[in-house]
Amino acid sequence: FTPPVPPYDPTDKSGFSYETVLKRWPIILTSVIDRVNRDSNNLHAKLGSDPAGDTIIQARIAEGKKIIEHISKLKYEMARDREMPEIPDDGEPSVAIFNAELDALRRDGGRNTWFKAPWLFAECYLYRLLRSYFVQTEHWSAYDPFFAQKLDTFRGSAAVVLRASAMYFLLASTLQEIGNEKDLLSNGAEKLKILFEEMIQMCLWGNATDLSLLTHLTSEDMADLQAVGRDAQERRKTFILRDDKDSVWECIRGMKDGRIDFVLDNSGFELITDLVFSDFLVTYTPYVSKVVFHPKLIPWFVSDVTPPDFNATVDALCHVDFLKSNALAASDTKGHLASMVARWRAYLADGTFALSVPRSTPLGGGKGQGTNAEFWTTPYPYWDMETRANALWGDLRQSGLVIFKGDLNYRKLTGDVKWPAWTSFEEALGPLAGSFPLVSLRTNKADVVVGVNKETAERLDIEDKKWRVDGRYASSFI
Ligand code: F6P
Ligand code: MG
Numbered sequence: 001f002t003p004p005v006p007p008y009d010p011t012d013k014s015g016f017s018y019e020t021v022l023k024r025w026p027i028i029l030t031s032v033i034d035r036v037n038r039d040s041n042n043l044h045a046k047l048g049s050d051p052a053g054d055t056i057i058q059a060r061i062a063e064g065k066k067i068i069e070h071i072s073k074l075k076y077e078m079a080r081d082r083e084m085p086e087i088p089d090d091g092e093p094s095v096a097i098f099n100a101e102l103d104a105l106r107r108d109g110g111r112n113t114w115f116k117a118p119w120l121f122a123e124c125y126l127y128r129l130l131r132s133y134f135v136q137t138e139h140w141s142a143y144d145p146f147f148a149q150k151l152d153t154f155r156g157s158a159a160v161v162l163r164a165s166a167m168y169f170l171l172a173s174t175l176q177e178i179g180n181e182k183d184l185l186s187n188g189a190e191k192l193k194i195l196f197e198e199m200i201q202m203c204l205w206g207n208a209t210d211l212s213l214l215t216h217l218t219s220e221d222m223a224d225l226q227a228v229g230r231d232a233q234e235r236r237k238t239f240i241l242r243d244d245k246d247s248v249w250e251c252i253r254g255m256k257d258g259r260i261d262f263v264l265d266n267s268g269f270e271l272i273t274d275l276v277f278s279d280f281l282v283t284y285t286p287y288v289s290k291v292v293f294h295p296k297l298i299p300w301f302v303s304d305v306t307p308p309d310f311n312a313t314v315d316a317l318c319h320v321d322f323l324k325s326n327a328l329a330a331s332d333t334k335g336h337l338a339s340m341v342a343r344w345r346a347y348l349a350d351g352t353f354a355l356s357v358p359r360s361t362p363l364g365g366g367k368g369q370g371t372n373a374e375f376w377t378t379p380y381p382y383w384d385m386e387t388r389a390n391a392l393w394g395d396l397r398q399s400g401l402v403i404f405k406g407d408l409n410y411r412k413l414t415g416d417v418k419w420p421a422w423t424s425f426e427e428a429l430g431p432l433a434g435s436f437p438l439v440s441l442r443t444n445k446a447d448v449v450v451g452v453n454k455e456t457a458e459r460l461d462i463e464d465k466k467w468r469v470d471g472r473y474a475s476s477f478i
Contacts, residue, residue, distance in 0.1 A: 001383045001430040005418040007118035008447050009111075016447050016469045017119035021078065025126065028302060029075050032130065032145040033068050039143075040064040060139035067140060070133045081115040087128055090135040092298070092364045093374035098125050101379060119446075120416035123301070124379035131298045135364060142363055144299045150309055154268030154316065161269065161317070164202065164276050165337035171195050171280065192285065193249055199277045200245050200476065201236070204441040206273030207265060207406045208471050236474075241444075242425075242451050244478040248439050251401055251478065252281065257289040258400030261356075263376070264295055265406030267309040274405065275314075275344055275353075282352055283343070288400070294356045296376050298364055301408055307361040314348070317341045371395070381415035383430030393435065402438040407445040413438075414448050421449045421457035425477040443474040451477055 010018040043057050043064075084102055087095045101121055105112040114122065134140045260281060262274050274293070281288040295305045318341055347353040357365070357373050372392035375385065385393045396402050404413060414428040425440075426433045428450040447468050449457065460467040467473050
């Protein structure tokens with residue numbers, strides 16, 4: 001599919017991609033160097049205890065040095081707008097896909113350089129190139145340079161996680177008052193919808209960077225929750241440029257024991273909001289009985305969920321040390337968090353919650369299982385899904401609703417091209433439209449915006465230079 005407008009790229013110096021290539025990527029690359037360096041230094045400290053072990057440690061340290069050299073060179077070349085190198089044949093998926101596109105860009109007027117290539121392509125390529133540096137080693141191939149950062153950030157958001165579980169408990173007790181959880185009286189259905197609105201809003205703002213979305217919630221009774229919820233919604237309303245939650249609810253209500261899919265975005269707190277939302281749908285509605293979560297198979301856009309992250313997030317909440325380090329265990333006096341997590345583990349064990357690949361899938365794994373799980377880490381816009389990842393496309397057609405989380409998924413849904421902001425979401429989806437019911441929950445962190453009326457978009461472009469990119473605005477589209 002060829003859209004009628006060109007992609008965003010850094011040749012427009014006023015766009016966010018220019019700032020990204022100039023400043024943000026070098027910072028990310030430096031943080032990877034620092035991490036590998038720090039871990040290599042820790043290895044140094046272990047030398048000398050056992051001669052057999054020393055040989056392996058020394059080999060690992062030497063490989064770490066090589067990785068750092070690669071990344072330093074990459075930074076140097078990026079800053080000078082050099083050609084983007086081919087991805088070496090490292091045995092993991094998508095090498096040919098990225099290299100063919102590099103070749104096409106080269107032939108198209110030499111656009112295969114860091115400051116000329118389309119932003120979406122170049123950013124996906126960057127994470128795949130980084131991955132190749134680690135895969136080609138013997139001792140770092142399972143290493144995720146962002147893992148520690150993801151877990152640390154999650155530790156920092158412990159308080160909000162606790163609030164989420166407390167809110168969940170409120171929910172549960174309210175629904176018990178209604179009567180049989182799955183026997184929805186008309187009164188019950190109305191309350192259920194209010195709770196659904198809380199849940200989807202939490203899940204939407206879970207994609208924001210400031211993690212402050214739950215600060216409006218207090219642990220009072222349902223009436224209070226309802227009022228607080230509405231107040232909060234009112235406050236956030238002006239920042240939700242398009243809110244299709246009613247249609248989403250209609251879609252969900254049309255299911256019976258249906259399946260929902262989450263195309264995941266970030267690990268840690270955002271993932272928790274996805275799990276809480278899923279738990280609500282499965283436990284307290286008759287509409288959904290299965291949720292499939294789609295992770296990334298390699299470290300991706302710093303914070304995206306990989307299978308090891310998924311496990312680490314759920315495990316961390318059950319792990320005494322993690323809870324202690326956050327004083328979470330002590331604050332969870334009523335055991336809300338513990339019972340919520342116990343239920344998630346049961347759902348994971350009986351398949352109510354499932355990853356799209358086995359939970360034990362290592363980084364870079366998942367090949368040859370017919371799931372096309374590697375599609376999520378290609379540069380393809382989702383309008384190419386039917387042709388590029390037919391098995392995945394066919395599988396998602398079995399779903400009652402596919403929820404695409406976050407900004408990158410939105411960029412891929414719309415192709416990251418310069419649609420006028422008042423283009424309809426459906427048009428921007430291209431051939432993906434109508435394939436399966438889908439909803440996008442996104443806070444704006446990139447230039448591309450669709451489905452906003454012309455006056456609003458033009459006014460914001462003049463009044464508020466950062467409205468497209470700083471995460472304050474959001475949208476839900478179905
Ligand atoms: O801030 C811009 C950015 O790094 C984009 O490159 C990317 O689209 C986005 O953030 C990632 O955000 P999210 O985690 O919401 O997909
Ligand atoms: Mg992300």
